[in-house]
Amino acid sequence: MGNYNYRRAATTLDRLHTIDLDKVLAIYKDRFADASDFTFVFTGSFKIDQIVPLLAQYLGSLPSIDRKENFKDLGIRSPQGLISKTVYKGKEDKATVVLIFDGNYIANPLENVKMSALEQILGYRLMERLREKESGVYTPSVGASTSVIPTGRYSVLANFGCSTGSVDQLIEATLDEIRKLQQNGVSEEDLQKFKSEEKRQNEVKVRDNGFWLGYLTESYRNNEDPKDLLNEDELLNRLTANDVQQAAEDYLNTNSFKRFVHMPEGK
Template sequence: MFKMVYLYFTDIRKDGKAFESFINRQVGIYKNLQSNPSYYFSDYASRIKFRNHPRVGFPSVYDFQAINHDRVLEYYKERFADASDFAFTFVGNFDENTMKQLAQKYLGNLPGIDREETWKDIGLEYFPGQLRRSFKNGEAPKTQVELFFHGDFEYSPENAYKFNSMLDYLRIKLREELREDKGGVYGVGLFGSASKTPRERYSITISFNSDPDRTKELIEAAKGVIKKAQKELPAMQDMTKVKETQRQSRIKNLEENRYWSRQIMSIHNNEELDFSSILLESLEEKINNLTPGDIKSAAAKFFNFQRHVELVMEPEEQPQN
């Protein structure tokens, strides 16, 4: 592994056949994806939410065909000319002394010119107000729905925990309302993220598929769940579900290398120095201190219906025989 890392920095070769093969594979993949309604919806939604920013959305076949091999190689060499500001994370079962020796031998001899890298804000701006778009694509008798909310976020581990706990609670209530009570969806997705860099902000996405005849009903039901959470405290049985799910998830995660790697990099990227926040004892303290009022306050704060995007993709009308 260390040898491979070293070679990625120092033994950079141009391979025209490998490059051409890669481009051809990607072109084939994306040609097929373009006929997939779910792919189309995801691409369309991204471009709407980020106001057609050039860095957003899936690449087109033309984008791949326009890639210049020499320019790619030039850019790669420029980026990997300086390892002084790289962060390497190692997670797993290994001997610490052996790892140090290997790091000194291979990582310590990587090229470095002491550049100072920092975050670059590339201007990814969310759609600023309310927007509702409905369009048609695909033949399957189903409608795809996405509700998107966003705003500024005062980042701290505590605020991030309350934000994520509110999402945990709403996942329970949305599933109960849309799937179990109304029987209108097979599943409903709720995804959220709160970031510190390059700017402090959050986003939340609710997505589901439905029968075209019930789309409006289910959208209003989803909004109703949110509005209820903004006005009413969660029941204690729901708080118990949230807390127990968090405990079980963390116990399982602590055994996964992928979890540790992700958490360590998150702490590094957010310039935090306290690794104790990711330990089980720290989570238990947060869980014990989490109140129904925290959930209600977070729902009221992070769901702003004056600043949200609603996207609906309906099936195309089929010609009558």
């Protein structure tokens, strides 16, 4: 998925043996020699007037040489087109299937909600089709992710474990469900189920310091307005079945995706 770029390759013993500890230490010292453009985010229960002296003491004393740095786009992108790879390793008589749909993405609050709806509703559909109707898999899962840096990208991943003889049948069933989403849209029942679950999760997550730490950090890093969170329920209310259908058409190209299968040796 990293187009065989060295920075995306798996860690091996041979690669570990090339590590130079002196170089590692030099990189570490260089990275932490300048805190002038660091950004710190604090969440939790504290009083501003009580924490300011601590910030001055512990952050104000950090080294500063006034460097201004930014990320560098290394040009690492996933390969384009339809790709199929099968790996034969191990002895356990089962297969693991991973299907990945990815491409360019223009992030905005409404598009992010549409992507979340696509992720969840496709998950409902695959659970019903693959596990209950086909009786062929353990627990299928669907995950969607988006990124802004270094450039806008999205990835939708569907994966499941199954018997070695059911791989092709269940991959075709997965693609069939995607095509149905694209052609027929989503049911009102699935749409309302997504909206209810999302609103419930929104109520829970805003009580958690860990959520706020991640959310505020990502908002700052991606130059997004943190107040967008206040409009999430409004966006959910506006979301239509046509929006999810359009997202399925935009982001799930069944003619251009990655198909990875793990099979036991000798199959």
